[in-house]
Amino acid sequence: MKSEYIIEGNLRRVTLEKTRGGVQITVDGNPRSIHCEEMTSGHFVIEKDGAKFRLVVREIGDRTHVWVDGQTVVLERPKPEAFGIVGSSDSHLTAPMPGTLRKLLVTEGQIVEPKQTVAILEAMKMEHNLRAPRAGKVAKVFYKEGDVLEADATVLDLEPLEEEG
Amino acid sequence: MFKKLLVANRGEIAVRVLRTAREMGIATVAVYSQADRKSPHVEMADEAVEIGPPPPIESYLNIERIIRAAQATGAEAIHPGYGFLAENASFAKACTEAGLIFVGPPADALRRVGDKLEARQLALSVGAPVIPGMIAVQPDVSAFKKEAQKIGYPVLIKATAGGGGKGMRVVSSPADLNAGLEAAMHESQTAFGDATVYLEKYIAEPRHIEMQILCDEHENAVWLGERECSIQRRHQKIIEESPSPVMTPKLRETMGQTAVMIAKAAGYRNAGTVEFLYEKGNYYFLEVNARLQVEHPVTELCTGLDLVALQLQIASGEPIPFTQEQVQPRGHAIECRIYAEDAAKDFLPSSGVIAALREPQGPGVRCDSSLREGMEISVHYDPILSKVITYGESRDEAIRRMRRALSDYVILGVATPISLLLDILRHPAFLSGELSTHFLDHHFADWKPPRPSETVQEMALIAATLARAGTRRGDGALSPKARPTPWQTIGHWEIAGS
Numbered sequence: 001m002k003s004e005y006i007i008e009g010n011l012r013r014v015t016l017e018k019t020r021g022g023v024q025i026t027v028d029g030n031p032r033s034i035h036c037e038e039m040t041s042g043h044f045v046i047e048k049d050g051a052k053f054r055l056v057v058r059e060i061g062d063r064t065h066v067w068v069d070g071q072t073v074v075l076e077r078p079k080p081e082a083f084g085i086v087g088s089s090d091s092h093l094t095a096p097m098p099g100t101l102r103k104l105l106v107t108e109g110q111i112v113e114p115k116q117t118v119a120i121l122e123a124m125k126m127e128h129n130l131r132a133p134r135a136g137k138v139a140k141v142f143y144k145e146g147d148v149l150e151a152d153a154t155v156l157d158l159e160p161l162e163e164e165g
Numbered sequence: 166m167f168k169k170l171l172v173a174n175r176g177e178i179a180v181r182v183l184r185t186a187r188e189m190g191i192a193t194v195a196v197y198s199q200a201d202r203k204s205p206h207v208e209m210a211d212e213a214v215e216i217g218p219p220p221p222i223e224s225y226l227n228i229e230r231i232i233r234a235a236q237a238t239g240a241e242a243i244h245p246g247y248g249f250l251a252e253n254a255s256f257a258k259a260c261t262e263a264g265l266i267f268v269g270p271p272a273d274a275l276r277r278v279g280d281k282l283e284a285r286q287l288a289l290s291v292g293a294p295v296i297p298g299m300i301a302v303q304p305d306v307s308a309f310k311k312e313a314q315k316i317g318y319p320v321l322i323k324a325t326a327g328g329g330g331k332g333m334r335v336v337s338s339p340a341d342l343n344a345g346l347e348a349a350m351h352e353s354q355t356a357f358g359d360a361t362v363y364l365e366k367y368i369a370e371p372r373h374i375e376m377q378i379l380c381d382e383h384e385n386a387v388w389l390g391e392r393e394c395s396i397q398r399r400h401q402k403i404i405e406e407s408p409s410p411v412m413t414p415k416l417r418e419t420m421g422q423t424a425v426m427i428a429k430a431a432g433y434r435n436a437g438t439v440e441f442l443y444e445k446g447n448y449y450f451l452e453v454n455a456r457l458q459v460e461h462p463v464t465e466l467c468t469g470l471d472l473v474a475l476q477l478q479i480a481s482g483e484p485i486p487f488t489q490e491q492v493q494p495r496g497h498a499i500e501c502r503i504y505a506e507d508a509a510k511d512f513l514p515s516s517g518v519i520a521a522l523r524e525p526q527g528p529g530v531r532c533d534s535s536l537r538e539g540m541e542i543s544v545h546y547d548p549i550l551s552k553v554i555t556y557g558e559s560r561d562e563a564i565r566r567m568r569r570a571l572s573d574y575v576i577l578g579v580a581t582p583i584s585l586l587l588d589i590l591r592h593p594a595f596l597s598g599e600l601s602t603h604f605l606d607h608h609f610a611d612w613k614p615p616r617p618s619e620t621v622q623e624m625a626l627i628a629a630t631l632a633r634a635g636t637r638r639g640d641g642a643l644s645p646k647a648r649p650t651p652w653q654t655i656g657h658w659e660i661a662g663s
Contacts, residue, residue, distance in 0.1 A: 069621075
């Protein structure tokens with residue numbers, strides 16, 4: 001899962017990866033080794049390098065407000081979510097540039113694998129393969145073959161598969 | 166003691182008064198504007214009456230509607246809180262004429278002390294020191310010039326009708342007097358519709374020290390100790406404490422007795438505060454605040470008294486239940502006012518919904534508020550969110566406690582000046598008690614909210630991401646965040662039929 005936020009005027013990127021051992025976190029590509037406990041919803045205690053931090057997170061409108069041991073930090077999203085569905089950008093497939101949806105290779109309800117080609121976009125006289133960012137089930141397709149898409153248009157939504165728990 | 170009390174106010178002070186009334190077994194009535202229908206003070210009272218649309222002039226300042234609410238519910242007494250109608254002589258009179266007990270001074274005493282010049286005359290009449298100046302109010306420049314010469318420069322020109330710094334000018338030399346007078350009079354005319362100004366000695370580094378007093382209907386009057394309120398931003402108090410770091414027992418007794426004498430000369434009754442300016446061992450009468458003040462908890466913690474209870478007792482005709490000798494303030498108390506203001510945007514009022522709230526607790530920590538998670542902070546009223554008051558055996562302990570309490574205080578959704586308060590509480594001048602009303606100008610003129618450290622920023626980023634991912638344990642399985650529940654997406658909802 002990838003998240004991007006603007007904090008103190010800078011764009012930062014956080015990734016969370018589920019691994020066999022637990023969760024791997026990177027901040028701007030740098031791995032971070034932390035221990036985290038979610039005390040109640042949105043209320044975390046994070047330990048890093050022997051230091052302990054108490055945080056409370058609340059999403060308010062299109063901003064995320066975080067209280068950290070007496071300070072308040074406000075994070076902004078660089079781009080609003082296309083359909084307001086909670087989840088990372090990994091769950092939408094978006095057109096990287098304007099073009100025509102030449103071919104749609106999946107249907108709603110179909111299970112896809114990571115990197116599987118799900119659609120072909122014709123742009124700038126070339127064909128571009130649009131690939132699924134991860135495994136999932138096609139939840140909803142928003143366009144049909146022949147439609148003209150704008151950049152960042154969400155082509156389809158992916159639902160996670162049920163095995164996580 | 167009356168059986169039913171109406172509280173003609175809102176927010177934290179309404180909650181404060183209602184708590185004590187409940188403890189005393191008095192039935193309670195709240196009044197509220199349409200914006201406050203779901204406020205804690207409405208919930209807390211036994212009965213509640215809606216008195217109009219949100220703007221104060223149509224609700225909390227509407228004398229007729231409030232009196233009608235009292236009559237409709239059978240309330241026998243009205244507590245006005247602070248602000249709104251608390252010092253409104255017409256309101257006090259209207260209560261009395263309606264056969265209701267006004268918890269405060271009589272209307273004529275209110276009028277007397279409410280007029281700055283009359284109050285000053287009262288002070289002079291009992292031999293209280295006032296800031297040397299000219300009481301007469303004519304635009305006679307030569308008279309002003311003579312008086313300024315007598316007082317000694319620098320002098321301060323002030324508007325009689327005003328406050329908040331408008332119509333005020335400091336004049337440092339005789340050559341600047343004419344220009345200063347003209348400017349002050351013009352500003353006063355524009356701001357208050359009255360160009361009357363008066364002249365007084367300018368005190369360069371004043372400390373604001375006020376004395377809490379109590380007068381009953383049996384000619385008893387006591388002083389309960391002082392509060393220093395020098396830390397002000399744009400003439401608005403933000404930190405208050407008791408005792409004052411410069412106070413001595415002798416000075417306290419002198420100022421206390423002076424305050425009581427002024428109150429008695431005014432025919433004052435119930436709780437009140439006499440304000441003074443202090444500089445270099447001299448104190449000067451400033452004005453009388455004829456109400457229970459925002460910072461009253463500071464005095465309560467040092468004396469162990471419940472000032473609201475005493476107000477209600479006095480209003481129902483009971484005598485003050487102790488003598489002056491029995492008043493023995495001890496320890497130290499500090500109050501920080503938490504306003505809904507954005508320190509990063511020059512303290513512009515902040516509004517929004519309180520998305521997370523965790524008020525500070527612990528021994529010696531008191532939080533007076535009327536807040537709830539999910540509550541909307543509107544722009545209609547005074548932006549005070551809460552007051553945090555700490556008590557300690559020493560000033561140091563009270564300060565340490567306040568720092569700990571403020572760094573435990575979670576509020577998200579509305580901006581607060583907590584980071585400024587924490588910086589003030591660390592500042593060497595504050596720690597050594599070197600205060601004056603220019604404290605913030607001297608030490609915090611260029612202050613900006615501290616930038617969060619790189620580590621704090623990273624922690625915030627990680628927590629925000631985890632919250633989105635809906636993690637339960639950072640080293641366990643990652644589960645996708647549940648779809649937003651209907652409660653989150655529908656927003657405000659009502660039960661059908663209401």
